[in-house]
Amino acid sequence: MAGDVQCDLCPTECVLGNYQVGGCRTRINKDGVLYSLVYGKPCAVAVDPIEKKPFFHFLPATSAFSIATAGCVLSCKFCQNWQISQASPDEVDAQDLPPADVVRQALYYRCRSITYTYTEPTVFYEYMYDTAQIARKYGIRNTMHSCGYIKEKPLRRLAKLLDAADIDLKAFTEDFYGRICGGRLKPVLDALVVLRQENVWLEITNLVVPGLNDDPKQIGEMCRWIVKELGPDVPVHFSRFHPQYKLKDLPPTPLATLKEAHQIARDAGIRYPYLGNIRSEAESTFCHKCRLLLIERIGYFVKQNNIVKGKCRSCGVAIPGVWS
Amino acid sequence: MKMQRRDFLGFFLLGGLLSLLIRKLWPKGLQQPKEAMFWRRKA
Numbered sequence: 001m002a003g004d005v006q007c008d009l010c011p012t013e014c015v016l017g018n019y020q021v022g023g024c025r026t027r028i029n030k031d032g033v034l035y036s037l038v039y040g041k042p043c044a045v046a047v048d049p050i051e052k053k054p055f056f057h058f059l060p061a062t063s064a065f066s067i068a069t070a071g072c073v074l075s076c077k078f079c080q081n082w083q084i085s086q087a088s089p090d091e092v093d094a095q096d097l098p099p100a101d102v103v104r105q106a107l108y109y110r111c112r113s114i115t116y117t118y119t120e121p122t123v124f125y126e127y128m129y130d131t132a133q134i135a136r137k138y139g140i141r142n143t144m145h146s147c148g149y150i151k152e153k154p155l156r157r158l159a160k161l162l163d164a165a166d167i168d169l170k171a172f173t174e175d176f177y178g179r180i181c182g183g184r185l186k187p188v189l190d191a192l193v194v195l196r197q198e199n200v201w202l203e204i205t206n207l208v209v210p211g212l213n214d215d216p217k218q219i220g221e222m223c224r225w226i227v228k229e230l231g232p233d234v235p236v237h238f239s240r241f242h243p244q245y246k247l248k249d250l251p252p253t254p255l256a257t258l259k260e261a262h263q264i265a266r267d268a269g270i271r272y273p274y275l276g277n278i279r280s281e282a283e284s285t286f287c288h289k290c291r292l293l294l295i296e297r298i299g300y301f302v303k304q305n306n307i308v309k310g311k312c313r314s315c316g317v318a319i320p321g322v323w324s
Numbered sequence: 325m326k327m328q329r330r331d332f333l334g335f336f337l338l339g340g341l342l343s344l345l346i347r348k349l350w351p352k353g354l355q356q357p358k359e360a361m362f363w364r365r366k367a
Binding site for chain 2 (some may be wrong): 009035313
């Protein structure tokens with residue numbers, strides 16, 4: 001008789017009986033073997049500007065071939081992609097797109113990178129891993145946008161194929177992660193440190209939700225942790241919340257709140273804080289030394305780029321990032 | 325009827341075309357489920 005299995009991909013560590021599906025909805029125990037239900041079956045496929053991911057210090061003004069399957073390891077009440085992240089694979093329209101075909105299409109659309117994104121790439125780990133291996137052979141970079149809720153061993157293995165990661169650091173309290181996301185903060189902080197150790201280019205996104213994670217003191221603590229543990233060069237994107245899913249009663253994040261978060265980050269020593277989902281000067285990149293406008297952005301469009309061979313055109317200081 | 329070389333060739337080609345057709349019409353039926361990379365059996 002088939003026994004229980006334990007999934008070792010994310011910190012939830014689901015224990016599954018025969019034919020039981022994991023909390024992420026993408027793994028199943030069949031006769032004592034754990035299988036992926038989403039391998040090669042993306043429900044979202046698109047070519048996006050890399051700035052949309054958002055990556056502001058990684059191959060600017062290039063296209064990212066972006067894919068996602070259904071499922072997620074968390075259940076954030078504010079999820080902006082809840083229609084597919086909180087769905088089961090059989091509840092979405094998915095297409096058959098094996099790893100080799102992902103790379104083929106990325107090449108066809110002249111994408112410099114493949115981004116595993118939209119929902120949560122951890123849940124389609126095997127698909128991401130196999131695709132990333134092939135992509136490397138063809139000189140295509142691999143990036144992911146993830147909540148970072150993944151165990152160390154799979155993360156370190158994946159990091160060998162990853163060129164960049166944007167991690168959602170949703171808040172800086174266990175209470176928020178438990179109450180609002182159904183997870184824990186500590187594994188995400190550990191994942192950030194691992195990515196830094198593995199020299200994966202790192203950017204962080206913080207969705208600022210009014211009344212839940214917009215406390216200036218907490219934002220300050222988060223920024224100081226980032227500077228201390230990851231370094232001042234990690235770009236941090238403070239993103240505007242729009243009412244979605246289970247938090248439709250909250251207002252969108254006020255611009256003043258976002259600007260305050262931006263200033264707190266700068267005061268904490270973060271060299272490249274940005275604002276996202278909102279038009280402002282804080283979408284552009286300024287040299288941390290001489291304040292020259294380096295990359296002017298309007299939305300996802302790069303209007304001008306004054307970074308020359310990875311350095312500021314004016315003062316010559318090296319600008320952190322992957323520019324070619 | 326005595327089988328000739330062209331008959332074998334015909335059957336061979338027919339088999340190949342049939343296989344191609346099945347792959348196109350029924351791709352899911354031929355796929356093996358993908359085993360997860362990180363898991364363990366519980367005692």
